[in-house]
Amino acid sequence: xxxxxxxxxAALLALGHDExxxxxxxxxxxxxxxxxxxxxxxxxxxxEGIARRLRDGANERVADRVVMFLxxxxxxxxxxxxxxxxxxxxxxxxxxxxxxxxxxxxxGLAKTYCxxxxxxxxxxxxxxxxxxAKGNRGPSASARACGAGTAAPPAPxxxxxxxxxxxxxxxxxxxxxxxxTRVTHASPxxxxxxxxxxxxxxxxxxxxxxxxxxxxxxxxxxxxxxxxSYPGNNFKVILGGGRREFRPNTTIDEEGASGxxxxxxxxxxxxxxxxxxxGVSHAYVWNRTELLRAVEDPPEYLLGLFGASHMRYEAEARxxxxxxPAGRDDGGGHRAFPRLALLETIALSDAVERADALLPRDAxx
Ligand SMILES: *[C@@H]1O[C@H](CO)[C@@H](O)[C@H](O)[C@H]1NC(C)=O
Ligand SMILES: *[C@@H]1O[C@H](CO)[C@@H](O)[C@H](O)[C@H]1NC(C)=O
Ligand SMILES: *[C@@H]1O[C@H](CO)[C@@H](O)[C@H](O)[C@H]1NC(C)=O
Numbered sequence: 001x002x003x004x005x006x007x008x009x010a011a012l013l014a015l016g017h018d019e020x021x022x023x024x025x026x027x028x029x030x031x032x033x034x035x036x037x038x039x040x041x042x043x044x045x046x047x048e049g050i051a052r053r054l055r056d057g058a059n060e061r062v063a064d065r066v067v068m069f070l071x072x073x074x075x076x077x078x079x080x081x082x083x084x085x086x087x088x089x090x091x092x093x094x095x096x097x098x099x100x101x102x103x104x105x106x107x108g109l110a111k112t113y114c115x116x117x118x119x120x121x122x123x124x125x126x127x128x129x130x131x132x133a134k135g136n137r138g139p140s141a142s143a144r145a146c147g148a149g150t151a152a153p154p155a156p157x158x159x160x161x162x163x164x165x166x167x168x169x170x171x172x173x174x175x176x177x178x179x180x181t182r183v184t185h186a187s188p189x190x191x192x193x194x195x196x197x198x199x200x201x202x203x204x205x206x207x208x209x210x211x212x213x214x215x216x217x218x219x220x221x222x223x224x225x226x227x228x229s230y231p232g233n234n235f236k237v238i239l240g241g242g243r244r245e246f247r248p249n250t251t252i253d254e255e256g257a258s259g260x261x262x263x264x265x266x267x268x269x270x271x272x273x274x275x276x277x278x279g280v281s282h283a284y285v286w287n288r289t290e291l292l293r294a295v296e297d298p299p300e301y302l303l304g305l306f307g308a309s310h311m312r313y314e315a316e317a318r319x320x321x322x323x324x325p326a327g328r329d330d331g332g333g334h335r336a337f338p339r340l341a342l343l344e345t346i347a348l349s350d351a352v353e354r355a356d357a358l359l360p361r362d363a364x365x
Contacts, residue, residue: 020084020093056105067355069101070129071348072122072187081338082345099345100353123198126190146196146210146219174236176302180311182242184222192232193225202245202260213262221245227267236300241307243268243286254286257308268303275301287323313340 035041071078079099087097101107114124117137127135179188184201196219200206203213203221213221223245226232246267247259261267268284275282282301283294291304306324311317317324 020088053105059105065359067359068129069348069352069355070187071345072181074345074348078341078345082342082349085342086346086349099349100356101349121198122186123190126187130190146206175231176235176237177240178237179240181240182245182307182310183226183238183240183305184242184245185310188240189222189226192229192235193222195219195222195225201242203263204249204260207262223261223267227271237302239291239302239304239306241305241309241311243305244308246305253308255308268305271303289323313344316340 079102083097083099083102084094086099087094090097110129112120112125112128113134114120114137115134117124119137120128121137124135124137127133177183177188177191179185181188182201183189184193186198189195189198189201197205197209200209200219201222203224206213206219206221220229223242226235226238227246232238243253244257244260246261247253248261248264248266249259250264251259251266253259259266272282272284280301281299283290283299283303285291285294285302285304286306288306291306294302294304311324312320312322316322
């Protein structure tokens with residue numbers, strides 16, 4: 001037994017470096033390799049990191065805006081793999097790479113579990129990170145939930161105004177959501193919907209589960225809540241996929257897909273009509289070209305729905321030359337498409353970097 005262990009240990013040693021960690025013979029790489037032999041190299045790197053954080057000091061100013069990025073389903077192992085892949089794509093061994101948010105002055109870890117299940121879902125984890133309170137796992141589709149309505153009041157949360165003084169922004173006037181899933185999918189829906197079942201994205205889902213989709217019932221479907229209930233009806237920006245949840249089943253959308261609604265309502269048209277009646281500038285867009293045009297002279301209200309269902313994976317949209325902004329982590333993980341999930345994670349890092357550059361630190365009061 002001991003011998004077998006020793007042998008396998010020797011086999012590992014003999015394997016040594018992998019294709020990314022071959023001995024580096026020349027130029028800058030060789031210099032780095034030589035320096036990496038010295039403990040001082042690593043100590044200097046660590047001290048530099050500590051000094052940088054001390055220089056930044058504690059930031060006690062009050063933020064005037066909050067940008068929350070969520071890498072849905074983005075685990076610590078996924079981060080490690082994406083970091084290595086990003087470095088390798090630049091011809092390095094990869095581990096030394098840092099994603100945009102790993103360079104921030106403060107980092108932390110938070111637990112986002114459910115109170116009634118060990119494996120969290122997007123709905124109860126949204127309650128955890130948006131409201132700071134833990135809840136039950138969101139039933140996917142459940143006849144049990146019919147009639148439960150919205151018996152429990154929604155927890156105060158980050159998109160919610162007013163909120164308990166001192167906890168969340170009290171005067172947030174401009175709130176929006178941007179996602180690459182359907183805007184009615186559980187993670188983004190956590191920002192505006194209060195529902196007994198996460199799958200009730202259109203009235204067709206309520207009808208299938210409960211035998212009725214009565215808007216007068218205690219529960220409105222998630223698309224309806226986004227368009228007509230607080231706080232979704234106040235969102236200045238709504239960007240993502242999921243057009244089908246907003247259009248009647250009798251209509252075919254811009255890209256040839258059917259709507260799903262059974263109440264005959266076109267919530268996109270209603271949204272436009274309401275903004276027009278209020279005399280506020282607004283735009284509905286469904287492709288990237290129009291999105292870029294809209295942001296040149298940003299309207300006060302922007303609704304962009306870039307797919308009938310979820311948007312495409314970043315890598316797939318690019319490969320197809322699709323006229324669609326893109327990105328999706330969690331879907332890649334669920335379907336065991338590691339390459340897609342890692343490329344999505346790198347795209348997320350790029351998006352964070354871009355947002356960070358657009359919002360200079362000293363402009364924050
Ligand atoms: C956040 O608050 C809003 C407004 O009260 C509510 O509609 C929404 O359901 C809440 N979100 C969660 C995840 O509880
Ligand atoms: C739309 O839904 C209604 C109500 O369920 C149904 O009667 C009708 O056949 C559907 N139409 C299409 C085109 O699917
Ligand atoms: C983008 O949307 C606009 C407005 O509906 C449309 O005229 C244009 O053809 C679309 N572009 C593409 C590439 O589909």
